[in-house]
Each structure stands twice: as structure tokens, then as C-alpha cells.
Amino acid sequence: MIRCKKPLFLLLLLPTLIKCSVAGDLISVRVQDSFNLSAYFGSYTLCEAVKLCHDMGQGILSRDALSAIRAGSEFRDAVGNGHNWWIGLVDALNERNTSRDGWMWIEDGTYTNATEGDPIFFSKEPDNRKGSNGEDCAAIDSSYIYAFDDICVSKYNALCYTSDGDTVPPALISGSIFVSFTKALILTYSQLHPGCSIDVSLPNMTLLACLGKCLAIPHSDCVGLYWNSARRQCILLPYFDAAVQLDYGTNEEKLLWEKFLKK
């Protein structure tokens, strides 16, 4: 494995192969002359990986950046084989089980299509192997650059990017002072691994306060929320839309659950 903070002789022997800079456990590598990758070695959950990317003004790996990685050897040459990297692909809203269709890319909200020519997953993935716990997040193996699904709280490295086509970092594009919320359908009331959701409930919480909590998440990263007026429960959805565990004591309480998404 080649990492930039490793012995200098490697850099002297392979100066054209290793296009990277050194900052702790970070390797920066440019791929296909259009994407700048920041590869952070460390133990991150998927949510921690997305937060790290956005805090650095970058996005977590997108479909286009993944295609660029596959088109050349720059990434593998720089980070070495055998490491797992979170990418920005989830099925936290709709359980896809073993289907390759319908996984959502975090940074642009688009969905995978199994008929596309560039397969994303390993041949036997996604397998939802830890099915009862849900494998709702995706990572790639740097040896093969194919993805597998895993539980979102597994600890892997983080892979962030910017593109030359971005006029502003992806994490900041959605920022606007004119924000509105629209009511959305609740698909399920039960999800064991609730993505990156944050329960900010308080005994005297109001819907307005709950919406305010969503707007206060940095980088405009809160995409929506779940609200229950009887339980005063407010569950925020940072980074991507997700199904979460919605508790209720009675049917009346269940019917009071509402979901709002940012427009």
C-alpha cells in the first residue's frame, strides 16, 4: 500500500504515478483530469463520512466520479489495494433487498438503473446479507472498484470529491434563503438502521421549532424531517431521504406522524 506519509523513496521512485499531497491520513489524487479526490484513511460510519466530505467543501463519491475512477488507475495506484471506501449510494428510503435498481446517489438524488452499461456492484452484491439489520449503505473495494452493501454503521475510509465542472462545492449547491417544505408520503414506520437521522425531540417542541432545527443543520444538509404533534417528536434527515423507526402507542398517535421534505 502506498500512502503519502510513507517513506520518501517511494515518491522519488514513482513521481509520475503518485499524484498526491500529504495531510495526516489524507491522500489527494486527480483522476481523468477532471475529478479531485480526497481519500481519508480512518474509521468512519457512512454518516460521518458524508459529514467529513461536506465540512471540507466536497461531496461524497458520486456516480460520475466513480466512473472516472474506473476509467484509469490513478486512484488504485495512489491508495493501494484492499481498502474499503464509503461512497454516496444508499437504499435507506426504499429497502432494495438484493435489487440493484433504485439505490439513491446522495449528492444529486438520482437513482441507479441495473440496465446501465457500467455495473456498480460486485456480481453477488447487493445481498442485504445482514438482512434483519438492513444493509442500506454502499462502499467500494479499492482492489476492484466495485461496490457492496453493508450496514451504515460499519467503519470504513471516506472518499470525497470535487469536479472541475462544479462552480461551487457540491455540498453548498442546495443553499438558499428561500426554503420551503412540502408534505411527503410516509413509506414505512419501521426501519432498523435509520440512516443518518437525528432525534431532536423536546417536551415543548413545536413543528415550527422542528423545521428551524432542520434549517440550522450546516451546509443546508437537512433534507427533511418527521414530526409527531402528540409525541412532540422531531426526527431530522441529514444528507438524504430515509425511512426511520417511528414509534407510536396508539393508532391515533400513529396517524399523527407527518413527513416534510425540503423543496
Ligand SMILES: [Ca+2]
Ligand atoms: Ca438494504
Ligand SMILES: [Ca+2]
Ligand atoms: Ca452486502
